[in-house]
Amino acid sequence: MTPIIRSNSVLAFFVFQICLIFFASTLPYSSGSEDSYSITGRVKIPPSNVIGHTAKFSNVKVILNGGKKITFLRPDGYFTFHKVPAGTHLIEVSAMGYFFSPVRVDVSARHRGKVQATLTETRRSLTELVLEPLREEQYYEIREPFNIMSIVKSPMGLMVGFMVVVVFLMPKLMENIDPEEMKQAQEEMRRQGVPSLTSLFPASR
C-alpha cells in the first residue's frame, strides 16, 4: 500500500504506525451492515528499578470488555483492537507489577469511529490513548533490616525490658521513699519473715 523504505526500519515503523492511527481515526472500514472500527492505543511503562519484575512488553495483555478480546503489545508498545462496534467499551491492561486503571473508550458512530478515552479510576480523560500505570505493585513484604527496636518490641524483648525495669528502677523508687516509712515497712516485713531467694531452694539449706 504505501511505499516503505526498508533500509530504515525505524522510519518504516513510524510510517506504518502513522498509517494505522490515520486509518483508525479517520477511515474506519465497515463490514456487512454493522459498522466496525479499530481502537489503537499505546501502553507506556516507565523504566523501573523494582527487583523481581522487569518491564517486558511480551508479558502484557490488553483486554477489551472483560475478556471478549485480548491482544498483545508490539515491540513499540502499540496495540490495536480490530472490528470493534461503535459504543462504549472498557479496556484493561494486565501487566505484572503494575496497576493500570481501566479505560472507558467511546467509539463514536457519528464521527466515523472517533475514539474518546477516560480513565475510570481517576476520571481523567485522555487526549490520546496512551495508557500508563497508576502505580507499581510490590507483591512482597520487604524484610526490615535488623535493628534493636524490633528485638525490643518482640514479646521476649518486652519481657526482658520489664525485668530490667523491675531490677534497676524499683530500687531507685525505693530510695525516694521516706526513710522512716521504709524502716517501718522493713520491720513489718521482718516480723513476717523475709522471703529470700535462698528459701526457694530448700535443698541448699
Add this chain to the structure above:
Amino acid sequence: MAMAIRVFLLLLIFLSSAIVSFSLYEDQVGLMDWHQRYIGKVKHAVFHTQKTGRKRVIVSTEENVVASLDLRLGEIFWRHVLGTKDAIDGVDIALGKYVITLSSEGTTLRAWNLPDGQMVWETSLHSAQHSKSLLSVPTNLKVDKDYPIIVFGGGYLHAVSAIDGEVLWKKDFTEEGFEIQRVLQPPGSSIIYVLGFLNSSEAVVYQIDSKSGEVVAQKSMVFPGGFSGEISSVSNDKVVVLDSTRSILVTIGFLDGDISFQKTQISDIVEDSGKAEILSPLLSNMLAVKVNKRTIFVRVGGEGKLEVVDSLSDEIAMSDSLPVADDQEAFASVHHEGSKIHLMVKLVNDLDTVLLRESIQMDQHRGRVHKVFINNYIRTDRTNGFRALIVMEDHSLLLLQQGAIVWSREEGLASVTDVTTVELPVAKDGVSVAKVEHTLLEWLKGHMLKLKGSLLLASPEEVVAIQELRLKSSGKNKLTRDHNGFRKLILALTRAGKLFALHTGDGRIVWSMLLNSPSKSEACERPNGINLYQWQVPHHHAMDKNPSVLVVGRCGSDSSAPGVLSFVDVYTGKELSSSDIGHSVVQVMPLPFTDSTEQRLHLIADTDGHVHLYPKTSEALSIFQREFQNVYWYTVGADDGIIRGHAMKSSCSGETADEYCFSTRELWTVVFPSESEKIISTLTRKPNEVVHTQAKVNTDQDLLYKYVSKNLLFVATVSPKGAGEIGSVTPEESSLVVYLIDTITGRILHRLSHQGCQGPVHAVFSENWVVYHYFNLRAHKYEVTVVEIYDQSRAENKNVWKLILGKHNLTAPITSYSRPEVLTKSQSYFFAQSVKTIAVTSTTKGITSKQLLIGTIGDQILALDKRFVDPRRTLNPSQAEKEEGIIPLTDSLPIIPQSYVTHSLKVEGLRGIVAAPTKLESTTHVFAYGVDLFYTRLAPSKTYDSLTDDFSYALLLITIVALVAAIYITWVLSEKKELSEKWR
C-alpha cells in the same frame, strides 16, 4: 486489676482490628505454595531444529495457547494464552525467525518473535462469512524482497507480508457456497493454485499470480456425485476426495489448469467395503483411508491410478510426511500392542523400508495415541535419526527418541473440570516416619541457621542453605496424614476423563487414572468426566475401608447421552467398580444420609424427570424411603427462564421394574418474564460449609440472627438486551435483578434491582451472605454488592429472662414451611478490575473470619477480607464500631498488591478456585486451576493457633538457658550475701 483487664482487652481489640492482609516475604515463596505451568492438548506442532543452538518445538493447543518448548527438556521457553474466542487455526514459522499464528476463524494473523515470544505484528483480516481457514507459509515464494504468507479465511484469500504483516493483496471468494480446500504452490513458480468446491459438487481451480493477486486462469468442472469435503492432497497437481456416498475415491488432477476426474470404487481396491474416511496427514503420492477400522495406504500413480500398498488392521496414528535425504519422504506411524506402543518411520515411496522401529513401554493410563509429529536429525554417522512428539488420549505430550521417552508433560491438567480434596492415609506403626526427620544435632543446627537468618546476620551462603532447608522442610511431602491437616490429596478430574491425585506439599502427581468405559462398546469408548463427588469417607464406621470418590461421566457431549459412574479408591487410585447406568445424567444430588458403610446416598436426575438412587442397595433404599417426604430438588431452565421445584412422588415401577427409580412431581415454579429478564447466574451455598454461630453481636450489644439455610438459591437476571457484551447496550436498556429464593417452597425472600447494570455476574454465597460482581453501565465501572440476610423471627430472643424462663423459640425446628421474617442489608462498592471467578475461604469450624478469593482478569487471585464487604460499614464509624473492626466506608474496594495470594505468579486461563479446610482452624487450602495450577495455604486471620514457620526455636532455647543461668547466678549471689549478713 480491673484496669489491667481493660487494658488487655483494648489491646486485643486493637490487634484484631488492625487490617490483617495476607502478605508474604519474597524468600517465603515456595514454602507453602506451588505453581505448575501447562499448555493444553497440542493441536499443531512445528519443529525448529535447523540451526545450531536451542532446539525447540512450537505448538498450538486446544486451550488457545501458542508456546515454544525446549526440545531437550520439555520446558516452556515462552507461551501466550490467547482469548477464549481466539481459537488457533494454524501455526507455522516464517523467515526462520517469526512464529505465525492464524486464529479466530482465519481473521487474526500474528507474528511472534521466535526466541523470546514478543509479538512483532498483528493483522486483522477481512472476513465476511464463516468458513474453514487455511494458513500456508510458502518457503520459496518471494515477491519483491517480500515473503508472502497465504491465508484463507472468512471467504477471502489474503497474501500477507511476513516482514511487517501488511496485506499485499486480497481476493474475494465470497461467492455462493465456494469453499477453498487447498492452496498449492508448485516450487519455482509464482503461480498459486487455489482449489475449492462450489456447493460441494463443482471443483474450481483458480490460478493466481502471487505478485498481484490477479486470477490468471480459472477452470471448473461439475462432479455429479458431489464431494464429502474431506480432501487429501497427494502431489502438487493432484488431490483425492471422497464422494458424498463415501464409497468412491475421486482423484482430481489439475495439471496446467485442466481439471480431470478419475473415479475408483473403494470396493474395487479393498474387499471389505463400507463408509470410508480420509485420514488427514499430508503424505506425498500416497493416501491413507480408513475403512471398517482398517487403515489402508493407497498409492496414487502417475495417471491417477490407485493401488493398495499396505493395510493395517489396528488403529494407528500417523504423522505428516517429512523430507529426508535424496528426495525421499518419510512418515511415522504409531500403533498399540498390549502395554507397548510401536513407533515406525517408513519411506513413503517404499513402505517396506523401515527407517526406524521402536517399541516403548507405555503407561496404560495414557490411553491411545492421538497425534504424532516427527522431526529428523543427522546422526554423527550421517544417517537419519528421528524424534517423535506424540499426543496421547489423556492429552499428555511425550517426546520419543532412541526408543525412550525423553520427556513428558501432563497436559491433561490444563483442562481441569472438577476438583475435590481428600485425606491421606493415617501413618501406620510399621511405617517409620522418623527416618525423614533429622537427628537432634542437625535440628539444632538448622534452627541456629534460621536464627541467624532472622537476625539478618547470615552470610549469603548460609541464606542459600536456609532457603534449601525450608523448601524441603522435613515432613511436608510425606504420604501420610499430618496433625494439622496440611497434607492432603487434591483430586482433579480433567476433560479427557483422567483423574489426577496431586499432593498439596509439592504438587506432584501421586497417582492418575484414565476412566474406562465399563461396556467397552463402540459408541462409548471413553467417557467424558463431568463431576467428582465424595462417595465414601469412613470416619466412624467401616474404618478398614479406604475412602472413595464417585466420578460421573457421560458418553458424548450431549446432555441426553447415557451416563457412566466410576468409583475410585482414593489411596491407591484403583477403580473399584464402574457401571453404565443406562440413563442420562442431568443433575447429581448428594443427600445428607450415609449407609452403614458410610457410603453417601446420591440422587441422579435424568432428562425424563425421573431420579435414580445410588448406591443400589436395599439398605440405601430403606434409608431413602424413611426420608422420602423430605427430599426436594429444583431445576433451573436458563433458556425459558423458569425455576422449578420438585418433590418425590412415587416409585416409577409402573414403567420399569427398577425399584431405585422414582418419579417426581412439580411443587412450584418461578417464571421470569422472558421479555424483560434472562437468567444469567444461579448459585447455592456449598453443602459442606460449616457455620460456627448463628448469632451475630452488634456494637450496641444488639443481637442479630443469621438466616442460615442450605436451601437458598441466588439468581441473577438481566434484561435480554444486556445479556451481550459490555458496550452493546446503553444504561437505559439494561437492568440487573437478583433474587434469593427458597428452594423448598419457591418463596422469593429478597429481590434487589440494579438499574443500568449488566452481567456477567460472578457471585459467591456463604453463611448468610452473597457477594456478587457485575458491571455498572452508568459509572462504567465494575461493582461489587453484598447482601446479608438475617432471621427476624428469632430477634425477640434477646431478653435474658426469656432465655432463663425458657420462653424462647431457639429450640424450635427451622422449617422452610413457616414464613420467615427476614431482614436484609446490602451495600455496593466499586471494584477496579474484571473478575473471572470468586470463591471464599473455608475453615473446619467456621470461626476464623473469611476472605473472598477474587480471580481477576489478569489471572491473579486477590484475597479480600470479608470486612471490606460488610453492609454495616458507614462513613464515620463510631468508636465502638471501630473497636469491633468496622472499616470506614469507601466508594471502592481496595486492591492491596501484598494481598495477591498468587504474589508475582499468574494462573493463566484461570477458571476456578477451590478452598478446603485444614484441621487447623486458622488455615485453609486454596487451589486454583486454569491452564496453570496453583496451590497455597492461607490463614485469613493469621495463624493464631500455631507457631509460624519462621518461629525461632533456637532463640527460645537461648532465652530459657539464659534465664536458668541468671537464676543460678542470682541464687549464688544471694546465698553469698546472706552468708555475709549472718557473719556480721
